[in-house]
Amino acid sequence: METTAADARVGDDAARPLSLAIPGPPRWTRSPSDLGTLAFSAAGEVRRPPVDEPPRRMWDLATALVRVTDDDGNAVGPWAPDLDAAVLRQGLRHMMLTRELDRRLLMDQRHGRTSFYMQSTGEEAVACGFAVALGKGDMNFPTYRQQGLLVAAGYPLTSMMGQVYSNELDPLHGRQMPVFYSARDHGFFSISGNLATQFVQAVGWAMASALQGGTSIAVGWIGDGATAESDFHAALVMASTYRAPVVLNIVNNQWAISTHESVARGGAATFAERGHGFGIPALRVDGNDFLAVCSAASWATERARRDLGPTLIEWVTYRAAAHSTSDDPSGYRPKDEPSQWPLGDPVDRLARHLVATGSWSARQQEALQQEVEQVVADAQAEAAAYGTLQSGQRPSARFMFEDVFARMPVHLRRQRQQAGF
Amino acid sequence: MPVMTMIEAIRDAHAVVMERDGSVVVFGEDVGHFGGVFRCTKGLQERFGPDRCFDTPITEAGIVGVAVGMAANGMRPCVEIQFADYMYPAYDQIVSEAARLRYRSAGDFTAPLTVRMPVGGGIYGGQTHSQSPEALFTHVAGLTTVIPSNPYDAKGLLIAAIESDDPVVFLEPKRLYNGPFDGHHDRPAVPWSSHELGEVPDGHYTVPLGQAVVRRPGTDVTVVTYGTMVHVALAAASEVGVDAEVIDLRTLVPLDLEAVIGSVEKTGRCVVAHEATLTSGYGAELAALVQEHAFYSLEAPVERVAGHDTPYPHAHEWVYFPGPERVGQALRRAMEA
Ligand SMILES: Cc1ncc(C[n+]2csc(CCOP(=O)(O)OP(=O)(O)O)c2C)c(N)n1
Ligand SMILES: [Mg+2]
Numbered sequence: 075m076e077t078t079a080a081d082a083r084v085g086d087d088a089a090r091p092l093s094l095a096i097p098g099p100p101r102w103t104r105s106p107s108d109l110g111t112l113a114f115s116a117a118g119e120v121r122r123p124p125v126d127e128p129p130r131r132m133w134d135l136a137t138a139l140v141r142v143t144d145d146d147g148n149a150v151g152p153w154a155p156d157l158d159a160a161v162l163r164q165g166l167r168h169m170m171l172t173r174e175l176d177r178r179l180l181m182d183q184r185h186g187r188t189s190f191y192m193q194s195t196g197e198e199a200v201a202c203g204f205a206v207a208l209g210k211g212d213m214n215f216p217t218y219r220q221q222g223l224l225v226a227a228g229y230p231l232t233s234m235m236g237q238v239y240s241n242e243l244d245p246l247h248g249r250q251m252p253v254f255y256s257a258r259d260h261g262f263f264s265i266s267g268n269l270a271t272q273f274v275q276a277v278g279w280a281m282a283s284a285l286q287g288g289t290s291i292a293v294g295w296i297g298d299g300a301t302a303e304s305d306f307h308a309a310l311v312m313a314s315t316y317r318a319p320v321v322l323n324i325v326n327n328q329w330a331i332s333t334h335e336s337v338a339r340g341g342a343a344t345f346a347e348r349g350h351g352f353g354i355p356a357l358r359v360d361g362n363d364f365l366a367v368c369s370a371a372s373w374a375t376e377r378a379r380r381d382l383g384p385t386l387i388e389w390v391t392y393r394a395a396a397h398s399t400s401d402d403p404s405g406y407r408p409k410d411e412p413s414q415w416p417l418g419d420p421v422d423r424l425a426r427h428l429v430a431t432g433s434w435s436a437r438q439q440e441a442l443q444q445e446v447e448q449v450v451a452d453a454q455a456e457a458a459a460y461g462t463l464q465s466g467q468r469p470s471a472r473f474m475f476e477d478v479f480a481r482m483p484v485h486l487r488r489q490r491q492q493a494g495f
Numbered sequence: 496m497p498v499m500t501m502i503e504a505i506r507d508a509h510a511v512v513m514e515r516d517g518s519v520v521v522f523g524e525d526v527g528h529f530g531g532v533f534r535c536t537k538g539l540q541e542r543f544g545p546d547r548c549f550d551t552p553i554t555e556a557g558i559v560g561v562a563v564g565m566a567a568n569g570m571r572p573c574v575e576i577q578f579a580d581y582m583y584p585a586y587d588q589i590v591s592e593a594a595r596l597r598y599r600s601a602g603d604f605t606a607p608l609t610v611r612m613p614v615g616g617g618i619y620g621g622q623t624h625s626q627s628p629e630a631l632f633t634h635v636a637g638l639t640t641v642i643p644s645n646p647y648d649a650k651g652l653l654i655a656a657i658e659s660d661d662p663v664v665f666l667e668p669k670r671l672y673n674g675p676f677d678g679h680h681d682r683p684a685v686p687w688s689s690h691e692l693g694e695v696p697d698g699h700y701t702v703p704l705g706q707a708v709v710r711r712p713g714t715d716v717t718v719v720t721y722g723t724m725v726h727v728a729l730a731a732a733s734e735v736g737v738d739a740e741v742i743d744l745r746t747l748v749p750l751d752l753e754a755v756i757g758s759v760e761k762t763g764r765c766v767v768a769h770e771a772t773l774t775s776g777y778g779a780e781l782a783a784l785v786q787e788h789a790f791y792s793l794e795a796p797v798e799r800v801a802g803h804d805t806p807y808p809h810a811h812e813w814v815y816f817p818g819p820e821r822v823g824q825a826l827r828r829a830m831e832a
Contacts, residue, residue: 096545098528189619189809240810248810251621267623268581269553302552304584330553332529338552406529463619463810471814478805485774489803493814 097337114416117144117363118151125377129355136346136356139390142365143423147430155369159433161206165364166424166434167442168205168226169198173421174450175221175231176395179238182454183252183399187462188238190252194219196362196394196412197327199420202226203367204293204323207375208261211290215263215276218253219325219393220295227260231450235457240468242460247473270296270303273322277313280320280378291319291378299330301345302338313384314352321374322354322386325361327393332406349386361389362417364424390417471495496694500687501672504646504695505535505611508653509573511699513543516571519657521548523558523575523611532577533613533672555585559610563593566608566662573657576612579666580623585610586631593662594637609656613669614642615723615770616807616816617680625807627722627771632664633748633780639704640747642666644725645675645692648745651702659704668722676723677730678818707751709758713740716764716829719755719781721747724768724800724817731822737830739766747777755781756788763794764829768822773801795832798825 120138123131142153149155176193183191194201201222208214214223224234236243238252246256256264263279266272276294283290296306301324313320324345328335339345349356355377359370367389374385392415396403408414428434461467475482475490482490499507513519521536527550530537539548551558555576562572576582582589593606616625632640641656641663643649649667656663670676674685675692687693711729715738718728725743732739740758744751759765765785767778782797800817808815 094546096527096549098540098545098550244810249622249806249808251619251624251809254621267621268583299553302554302557304554304556330524331532332525333550333553337550340552400532468810471811474805474808474811474814475803486804489773493803495814 097334115139115141117141118154120151120153122152122373125373125380126382129353132355133350136349136358136388137343139358139360140366140370141360141363142369143363143427147423147426149365149427149431153366153369155365155372157206157365157368159428159431162364162424162428163434165202165206165226165368166421166428167446168202168222169364169421169424170442170446171231171450172198172202172222172225174446175225175234178450178454179235179252180399182238182462186464187458188240188252189463190399191238192218192253192398193395194221196415196419197325197391198222199364199367199424200323200325200361200389200391203364204371206368207371208293209290210261211288212261212293213263213276213279213290214261214293214295215272215279216265216295217297217300217325218265219297219327221253221255224255224257224260224262227257227262229257229260229262231453232457233257235454236460239457239460239462241457241462242467242469243457244469247469249473269300270305274305274309274312276322277309277318277320277384280313280318281316284319289379291321291375294320294322296322296324297330298324298326298328298335298345299333299338301348310349310352310354310386314354317381317383319378319381320384321371321378322384324386324388325391326388327391329393329397329407331397331401332403344388346386346388354384354386356386356388358388358390360417361391362420362423364420365427392417496696498688498693499646499650499695500674500693501643501646501649501667502533502535504650505653505667506537506539507695508650508657509536509539510542512573512654512657513539513547515699518570519547519573520565520570521573521575522551524551524553524577526550526575531575533669535611535667536575555581555583556588559585559588559593562608562610563588563596563606566593566606567596567604571607571657573609573611576610578624579612579614579628580626582610582612582628589632589638589662589664590635594635597661598637605660606662607660609653609659609663609665611653611665611667613672614666615668615670616812617670617676617723619809619812620807621809622806625812627666627769627802629666629747629769630771630775630777633777637661638748639663640666641704641745642668642722642747643745644668644671644722644743645690646687646695647692648702650695651700652704652745654699655701655704658701663704666722670723671726675726678723678727678816679730680813702745705746705749705751707742707744707746707754709740709754710743711739711741713738713762715739715762716766716826717742717755717758717762718766718768718822718826719744719785720768721745722770724770724822727817727819728768728822731819731826734819735823735826737826739826750784752784752788755785759785759789760792763792765789765793766798766800766822766825766829768800768817768825770802770817772804773799774804776801795829798829800825
């Protein structure tokens with residue numbers, strides 16, 4: 075009888091029990107200092123193809139790491155953006171404002187003035203830098219960690235604080251948990267608590283823009299962990315099939331609550347590589363390098379604006395703070411891990427670049443820090459004058475029953491009356 | 496007898512079953528190394544090894560999907576969905592697959608799995624950390640839906656759920672994790688150590704699925720409820736001074752109909768209470784059953800107390816939550832009718 079390939083396999087291995095690769099420490103803890111084993115390019119090393127290069131010829135960019143600012147603060151290589159020092163100083167200010175806002179609101183939560191908070195500490199460059207490439211009419215579909223987009227778009231800090239306090243200033247009438255902002259006029263889609271659902275909606279928004287003959291684009295945002303959801307893959311296939319004018323951002327901040335990024339990444343070398351199966355060009359970018367962020371964002375948004383289709387970008391960064399105020403990272407990662415992160419701090423790095431190019435000084439940096447603290451403190455005083463979740467004027471409970479439908483149905487009207495509002 | 500919180504009781508149930516049955520595996524988001532965001536699986540990976548308790552990528556569809564495949568292939572997975580609010584990506588696997596596998600294959604394949612998830616509000620969790628989706632499960636043929644109200648039941652019911660040969664949805668009222676919360680959110684929290692049902696026996700025992708229990712015998716009115724609302728109903732009855740009989744259903748499907756009807760035939764009045772939204776809630780099923788089976792014993796219309804038909808709001812969660820005052824009003828209405 076003829077032996078088939080399958081018989082031969084059975085003969086070889088049948089007696090050996092199978093086993094799985096179960097992720098967990100120490101195996102998942104490719105500690106930040108080991109990051110050198112990942113494709114970890116030097117600043118200036120990675121090529122910058124023209125935006126209309128065929129996707130198939132750009133696969134190398136998904137495993138490289140686009141970096142611009144070197145250790146001395148110089149901008150080097152083909153991705154070095156041509157940006158005014160004024161734009162960069164503005165970006166620095168946005169990042170510092172975001173960080174100070176996070177610091178203040180975290181303290182508010184600690185003091186019981188609100189229920190919950192989420193910081194973006196260490197990741198500010200991703201949102202603040204990306205915002206430089208966006209224009210009026212473009213729409214972000216952010217996660218809860220892109221407050222930098224709002225700050226960079228000039229959204230009033232008092233509105234953000236009002237939302238966090240659930241007070242009368244809250245544009246969402248106290249309905250949403252802190253940080254789940256919504257600001258259409260500032261290009262910021264309403265945040266859902268359900269991970270990944272909005273990544274695919276960004277594709278739909280972009281498709282609608284094209285179908286209606288518009289010129290604006292959409293930007294989807296997702297965390298490393300949430301890429302495991304089906305909606306992530308749905309977004310990629312829809313964007314790929316219809317060549318939607320969208321940029322799809324994965325913020326790889328190394329952690330998904332207590333779970334290391336490698337759990338969602340599985341056998342792939344990088345998250346950016348996920349784009350290839352869908353024929354979507356993908357970049358992997360140093361997300362703590364403000365210049366690299368601006369440059370890659372401008373490259374990808376230009377592709378979208380020129381009808382060249384979607385781009386997937388993996389921003390390599392680090393969640394320096396806890397996941398949220400409900401989380402204590404000391405239970406799952408080494409205490410000193412944040413200080414070991416090899417890509418540095420985005421604020422320090424941009425400041426160093428500005429100093430290196432002669433358009434900034436330590437004194438100016440100090441003055442900016444003071445100014446930022448004052449601005450946030452003033453906004454806080456103004457917002458807190460309306461009270462906080464702990465004390466003060468809450469939005470009327472009438473609002474609880476509104477906007478469930480465009481027009482309140484009878485049964486809800488009755489429930490509202492019974493509740494006494 | 497050891498005193499446990501509901502979290503510790505759930506942990507202990509896992510450990511007891513995992514010790515006895517090597518086919519029981521436990522997994523979910525942040526469940527392995529860290530032990531779950533509510534710490535319900537803490538220590539299991541250390542004790543039983545990473546092959547028995549492990550972390551998953553963030554894919555609820557993937558978690559329940561692989562659980563169905565494992566269950567069909569001889570294992571008893573007990574998986575955690577981090578919040579019930581995040582079960583929707585898994586809903587297809589629960590409803591179209593787990594619930595019907597036995598039926599559509601005429602018993603050729605089955606899905607003995609347990610899907611645990613925290614439910615309910617009261618932690619300022621807003622609309623995505625507060626939902627009570629039990630009616631979305633009780634509406635599905637083939638699902639057993641369980642919801643404990645205390646540590647003793649949580650352990651016994653979870654062991655019974657994991658040992659069940661059918662898929663079980665196991666809902667954990669998160670406001671009860673650390674104490675018997677009665678809806679008075681402005682009063683100091685009470686720990687389980689001061690409650691008799693915080694006493695949890697060591698080792699293996701079960702609380703049978705499908706059996707309700709009377710938490711407070713009474714003669715004036717029957718309150719049919721479950722989960723957090725059991726404690727709210729008990730508080731309301733004593734505050735209003737009505738001699739209510741409070742029934743804790745513990746399992747919603749299959750329902751202990753006899754316990755409900757027997758009590759209503761005795762009291763002649765019935766209040767149904769749950770935290771989930773009113774319209775098409777499980778209370779509608781209960782009210783229908785009471786009028787079908789005890790119509791001629793009823794001296795008043797069946798009252799329903801429930802969450803309002805809105806998403807769960809953040810700032811006004813205590814306006815939303817059907818606390819002791821709302822239950823008390825319903826008790827009065829039932830008594831005055
Ligand atoms: C569908 C869904 N499942 C689970 C959760 C609970 N959850 C909230 S944040 C989070 C981790 C997300 O990690 P990542 O995507 O890496 O984003 P990061 O928090 O790091 O910014 C989890 C599991 C959720 N919000 N939605
Ligand atoms: Mg992350």
